[in-house]
Structure formats: structure tokens, C-alpha cells
Amino acid sequence: MDKFTNLTGTAVPMPLTNIDTDMMVPKQFLKTIKRTGMGKIMFFDARYNEDGSEIPEFVLNQAQYRDAKIIVAGDNFGCGSSREHAPWALLDFGVRCLISTSFADIFSNNCSKNGILLITLPKDVVDDLMQDANQAATLTVDLETQTITRPDGRTVSFETDDSRRHNLLNGIDDIAVTMKQEKAIDRHEARQRTDWPWI
Amino acid sequence: MAAPRTLFDKIWDDHLVEMNDDGTALVYIDRHLVHEVTSPQAFEGLRMNGRTVRRTDGTLCVPDHNVPTTPDRFDHIEDEDSRLQLETLDKNAEEFDLPYISMEDTRQGIVHIIGPEQGFTLPGTTVVCGDSHSATHGAFGALAFGIGTSEVEHVLATQTLRMARPKNMRIHVEGDLPPGVTAKDLILNIIGHTGTAGGTGHVIEYTGKAVRDLSMEGRMTLCNMTIEGGARAGLVAPDQTTYDYVMGRPMAPKGGTWEQALTYWQSLPSDDGAKYDKELTINAAEIVPQITWGTSPEDVIPITGTIPDPADTADEGRRAALERSLEYMGLKAGDKIAGAKVDMVFIGSCTNGRIEDMRAAAEIAKGRHVADGVVALVVPGSGLVKHQAEEEGLDVIFTEAGFEWREPGCSMCIAMNPDKVPAGQRCASTSNRNFEGRQGKGGRSHLVSPAMAAAAAVAGHLTDVRDL
Ligand code: SF4
Numbered sequence: 001m002d003k004f005t006n007l008t009g010t011a012v013p014m015p016l017t018n019i020d021t022d023m024m025v026p027k028q029f030l031k032t033i034k035r036t037g038m039g040k041i042m043f044f045d046a047r048y049n050e051d052g053s054e055i056p057e058f059v060l061n062q063a064q065y066r067d068a069k070i071i072v073a074g075d076n077f078g079c080g081s082s083r084e085h086a087p088w089a090l091l092d093f094g095v096r097c098l099i100s101t102s103f104a105d106i107f108s109n110n111c112s113k114n115g116i117l118l119i120t121l122p123k124d125v126v127d128d129l130m131q132d133a134n135q136a137a138t139l140t141v142d143l144e145t146q147t148i149t150r151p152d153g154r155t156v157s158f159e160t161d162d163s164r165r166h167n168l169l170n171g172i173d174d175i176a177v178t179m180k181q182e183k184a185i186d187r188h189e190a191r192q193r194t195d196w197p198w199i
Numbered sequence: 200m201a202a203p204r205t206l207f208d209k210i211w212d213d214h215l216v217e218m219n220d221d222g223t224a225l226v227y228i229d230r231h232l233v234h235e236v237t238s239p240q241a242f243e244g245l246r247m248n249g250r251t252v253r254r255t256d257g258t259l260c261v262p263d264h265n266v267p268t269t270p271d272r273f274d275h276i277e278d279e280d281s282r283l284q285l286e287t288l289d290k291n292a293e294e295f296d297l298p299y300i301s302m303e304d305t306r307q308g309i310v311h312i313i314g315p316e317q318g319f320t321l322p323g324t325t326v327v328c329g330d331s332h333s334a335t336h337g338a339f340g341a342l343a344f345g346i347g348t349s350e351v352e353h354v355l356a357t358q359t360l361r362m363a364r365p366k367n368m369r370i371h372v373e374g375d376l377p378p379g380v381t382a383k384d385l386i387l388n389i390i391g392h393t394g395t396a397g398g399t400g401h402v403i404e405y406t407g408k409a410v411r412d413l414s415m416e417g418r419m420t421l422c423n424m425t426i427e428g429g430a431r432a433g434l435v436a437p438d439q440t441t442y443d444y445v446m447g448r449p450m451a452p453k454g455g456t457w458e459q460a461l462t463y464w465q466s467l468p469s470d471d472g473a474k475y476d477k478e479l480t481i482n483a484a485e486i487v488p489q490i491t492w493g494t495s496p497e498d499v500i501p502i503t504g505t506i507p508d509p510a511d512t513a514d515e516g517r518r519a520a521l522e523r524s525l526e527y528m529g530l531k532a533g534d535k536i537a538g539a540k541v542d543m544v545f546i547g548s549c550t551n552g553r554i555e556d557m558r559a560a561a562e563i564a565k566g567r568h569v570a571d572g573v574v575a576l577v578v579p580g581s582g583l584v585k586h587q588a589e590e591e592g593l594d595v596i597f598t599e600a601g602f603e604w605r606e607p608g609c610s611m612c613i614a615m616n617p618d619k620v621p622a623g624q625r626c627a628s629t630s631n632r633n634f635e636g637r638q639g640k641g642g643r644s645h646l647v648s649p650a651m652a653a654a655a656a657v658a659g660h661l662t663d664v665r666d667l
Contacts, residue, residue: 035240184225
């Protein structure tokens with residue numbers, strides 16, 4: 001997993017509520033057995049016509065948003081299916097930070113395991129940042145100081161879960177961390193054999 | 200005396216391996232179900248890092264999402280990507296020496312139907328799967344939730360997950376469900392109350408008379424769609440109904456171990472006075488058959504209701520979503536939902552693909568006929584459900600009434616296989632998601648109970664099953 005310390009880039013607005021992972025990566029793209037190459041197909045149905053040409057109205061097809069690195073999103077972003085293809089597509093597109101009033105649980109876990117930072121903020125603050133995104137403004141997100149710097153130089157503070165921040169800042173793979181706790185897992189399994197032998 | 204604990208607290212305590220320095224917990228996972236869509240990258244990760252599967256006996260693999268449901272599937276699978284994904288699961292199960300129910304096996308079916316059927320899902324266990332509808336298994340009083348592919352890899356390698364402790368929520372359903380109103384209507388009604396984010400961060404325990412009176416099948420339907428309310432897991436405390444269902448299943452404990460397990464299971468229900476972080480009470484008697492009109496499961500109304508007007512919604516983002524829904528669904532605010540013409544009907548999925556669902560639909564289909572121009576599919580959730588239904592003659596009832604009787608799989612719930620709702624067509628479906636394009640690009644889905652779906656098939660339009 002790549003480290004996340006700070007990020008400066010264009011913010012793109014996606015104000016719709018309940019944007020689900022089916023919308024981000026439609027099912028026909030779940031048939032891959034790889035993790036890469038999904039940036040091109042992200043938001044496929046909203047982004048492309050039947051004949052494969054781009055739908056010009058869709059934000060990601062507009063020149064100023066083609067290199068967006070940050071999404072400012074409507075409430076409950078990432079709901080629905082557990083598909084990790086959604087964060088894989090975001091990463092492949094180049095988005096490493098999302099800002100909203102809330103994110104769905106599984107999506108949020110999947111993002112943190114892929115080095116994507118999710119920032120949850122109150123509605124009025126998200127509304128301000130949405131205004132910035134509407135102007136295709138550049139935001140700077142600093143995870144160390146937990147601040148977002150807006151184009152006019154004002155800053156917004158945010159909070160993140162300690163463990164997620166630690167893992168993101170250091171690019172740590174969860175499995176490696178857990179494997180160091182093998183003795184504790186062995187102990188649990190030993191207890192299982194006596195107390196719950198049917199498991 | 201120890202503080203009173205909820206069912207969730209008890210399962211959590213007995214699976215806590217240790218608290219991590221960062222405040223998260225390391226939780227032991229007893230049961231891991233694996234299917235072909237969310238596992239290839241996880242197995243690839245194991246291979247790349249030279250890791251193995253820690254508990255092959257705690258893992259069960261079965262293909263479901265991509266399998267066609269027509270009988271010719273045993274000869275050839277047309278779609279190349281689907282075939283590759285299915286073959287990849289075959290190979291991974293073999294390479295990592297994992298228990299595997301192949302497509303040719305009569306026990307094959309949807310993961311969430313196989314687990315309970317085989318007795319792999321047991322009360323008081325932790326159950327995960329790379330699929331959000333893992334919540335289904337909570338019907339047994341198991342802590343069950345969906346995980347992403349990185350977590351699938353983590354469970355395969357370590358048999359644990361690192362996670363923050365979720366909060367407790369209780370939804371108490373008092374009274375009795377009226378005739379013609381099912382577990383599906385109950386959960387749709389609940390989502391209508393809570394919204395799709397109402398349960399976020401919580402594990403929901405369902406209590407009350409209406410829940411206790413549900414069969415295991417009904418409880419599975421209820422817990423299945425808990426994820427649509429934003430909660431990762433739903434729970435129903437185990438009781439005699441649970442034990443009767445589990446007893447004698449192939450992977451369930453036997454003999455002396457059964458007795459030992461039973462004693463443990465009986466200790467699991469929430470203690471009197473246990474605290475929940477959030478509570479909601481619902482009166483079952485007030486619920487009528489439910490139907491979704493839009494493209495989010497929270498867009499739910501009674502079948503007797505009218506389609507809401509986005510102009511009545513203050514929140515801008517929500518209003519835009521509602522307007523978009525209406526347009527996508529080809530519906531007009533203020534119209535009655537009943538009467539909208541349907542082109543397709545789908546009866547199946549992990550929400551409603553079990554034997555009782557087949558029976559409920561057959562009861563409506565019996566002696567009637569699918570309306571002209573309507574294509575109606577009945578897809579049993581597993582080979583064993585199919586077999587049982589055929590023993591009872593349900594297949595004959597369906598085919599005589601003009602329904603198609605299929606091989607088991609996820610089918611039109613997700614349309615990764617050849618079963619799809621064509622663009623612009625309207626489908627009454629017993630599945631769990633009405634998202635745009637979920638059942639096929641441009642397809643319009645209305646989520647309903649099996650009886651309501653069968654009623655729509657014979658009427659040719661959305662209709663109140665109680666009027667038949
Ligand atoms: S039936 Fe539908 S919801 Fe259930 S596992 Fe299959 S695709 Fe997912």
C-alpha cells in the first residue's frame with residue numbers, strides 16, 4: 001500500500017446522495033481477476049454513451065476535472081455492494097481522497113486498505129468545499145496536521161481514526177501487522193478446541 | 200455481578216483475540232464463505248506473498264454470481280470473462296486445498312443459502328464473506344458481515360479481522376404481521392423508516408413477537424437486507440426455531456458435541472436490561488405489502504401508496520436523487536404505484552430464493568397464468584431448494600402457469616450471468632437492490648415479496664397480492 005502524507009489536486013463535485021458502488025463499477029467489470037485498469041471504466045454508465053463516446057455533461061469528462069485527485073461527495077457515498085473494485089477504480093483514476101458528510105461502512109474499510117483517505121465533515125463545511133469543487137479549485141489535504149487548505153488560504157480541520165491515520169501515513173499492510181500477533185491467535189484457537197469444539 | 204450484555208456483546212467478547220494498541224480489535228473469524236467474484240485478487244495476494252490459508256476447515260467455496268441458470272450451462276459457458284472467473288475459483292480451491300462445492304454439485308447455489316443449508320452457519324459464530332449480503336447469516340444469532348477483497352485475503356491468511364467495535368442497535372417489532380405481509384415487507388418497511396444510512400456503524404438486533412414468530416427462512420430475509428439499511432450485520436437471537444433448523448445438517452455438531460453446543464447457544468440471547476446505543480420500535484400490525492418505486496431501497500412505499508413528489512424534499516442532494524430516480528424508473532410523482540405494467544418478474548436471490556419463498560410464489564401461481572407479454576423467472580437459491588421444490592411439485596405448478604423454472608444461482612439479482620432486465624423494461628423482483636442498472640443496464644426494478652412478484656406476473660402489472 002502506498003503512503004498517504006499529503007495531497008494537492010483538483011477537487012471534483014459529486015453532490016448526489018447515496019452514490020453506490022454499482023454506479024462506480026458496474027457489474028460487467030467485476031469479472032476481472034486483476035486489481036488494475038479500472039480507472040477508465042469508473043462511473044461507466046454515467047460517463048459513456050452506448051457507442052463508447054463520452055457524455056460531455058458528466059463531470060469527469062470535463063477538461064478541468066480530468067486529473068481530479070479529490071472527490072467532494074453527497075451523503076452516504078459508497079453504499080451498496082462490498083466490491084473493492086470501487087476503491088481500485090478510484091486509485092487507478094488517480095483519486096486518493098474523498099470528502100463527504102458520511103461514507104458507507106464497507107466502502108470506508110476498503111478505501112483505508114487501499115491507501116485512500118476518507119474525510120467526514122459536517123454538512124456546512126462539506127457545502128463550502130463543494131463550492132470550491134464547483135470551481136475546479138485546488139485543495140491541499142495534509143494528513144499529518146489533519147487540515148484541508150482551500151484556494152483562498154483558509155483551512156478546515158478534520159479528524160481521522162488514529163489507526164487508519166497511522167497505517168496511511170506509513171503505508172502499512174494489515175496482514176503483516178496481524179501476523180505478528182500469531183501467539184494470541186494460537187491461544188484463541190486452543191480455547192476454541194476445549195470450549196467450542198464444534199467450531 | 201457482571202453487567203447485562205446483548206447478544207452482540209457476547210459473541211464479540213468470545214471472539215476477541217486481543218485489543219490492538221491503536222484501539223481496534225483483532226476478531227477471530229469462525230466461518231469464511233468464498234465465491235468467484237471477490238476472491239481472485241485475494242488468492243493472488245496470498246500467492247505473491249507466499250502465504251497459505253490458516254483454517255481450510257473454516258472456509259467453504261462455491262460459485263454463484265456468474266453461473267448461468269439454463270440447463271446448457273453444464274456444456275459450455277458463453278461469456279469468456281465469467282468462465283475465466285469460475286475456472287479461477289476451481290483452481291484456487293484446489294491449490295489452497297479448500298472445501299469446494301462445484302457448479303456440477305447438486306448442493307451448489309448462492310453462498311448465503313449454502314452456508315445455512317449445510318450447517319456451516321451456526322449460532323454464536325462469526326461469519327464473513329466477500330459479499331455484503333453476508334448479513335443473512337445473522338438470522339442464526341451469528342455475527343455475520345460482508346468484507347472487501349483485502350479483508351478476504353486477511354481472513355484467509357490469519358483467520359481474523361482488525362476492526363473497530365460496532366455499536367448496538369435494537370429494532371423491536373411488536374405485534375403480528377397481518378395476513379399476506381411477509382418478512383420482506385417488514386424489512387422494506389424498516390428501511391423506509393431508517394433510510395439507507397440509518398444503521399451505519401451499528402449491528403442491529405431484531406427482537407419482538409413478530410420476529411420470534413418468523414421461520415428461519417423469514418429471519419434470513421430480514422437479516423439479509425439489513426445491509427440496505429446501512430448496518431453491516433443483523434442479528435436474531437437463537438431459539439427453538441433455530442435449533443430445529445440446524446439439527447441434523449451435514450456440518451452441524453452431532454451427539455455429545457451437539458449437547459455442548461446447545462448449552463452454549465442457549466446462553467447467548469441478550470440479558471434483561473442490556474443496553475443498546477439506539478432503539479426503534481415498529482408495530483407489525485400496521486405494515487401492508489411494500490414495494491420500492493425508485494432506485495434506492497429506501498424509496499419504499501406501501502403497494503396502496505402513491506409515488507412521492509421530490510418537490511416535498513428540502514435537502515437538495517436528496518431531491519436531485521429523487522428526480523433522477525423518477526426519470527430512470529419512468530414514473531410520475533403523484534401516480535398510484537399499483538397498475539404500472541411489468542415486463543419481467545424475477546423470483547429468487549439470497550433474499551427470497553429459499554423453499555418457503557418458492558411455496559409462497561407457487562401458491563399465487565397455482566391455477567393462474569402469467570399475463571401475456573410478461574417473462575417470469577423462478578430461480579431456486581440452491582440445488583437442494585430446487586430438489587425439494589420438485590419433490591413438492593412446485594416446478595409443475597410454475598411451468599403450467601407459464602413461469603420459467605431454472606438452475607440455481609444469483610441470476611437476475613445481479614445480471615453478471617445471462618439473466619438480465621433489458622433497458623426500459625419494468626421488473627417486479629424479489630431481490631434486494633433496485634440500483635440503476637443492477638438487474639441490467641436501464642432495467643427498472645421494483646423490490647417486493649415472492650407472493651407480490653407472482654401476483655404481478657399473473658396480473659401483468661404491479662398489484663396488491665391481497666386483492667387476488
Ligand atoms: S443473490 Fe444477489 S445479493 Fe445475493 S449474493 Fe447473489 S448477487 Fe449478491
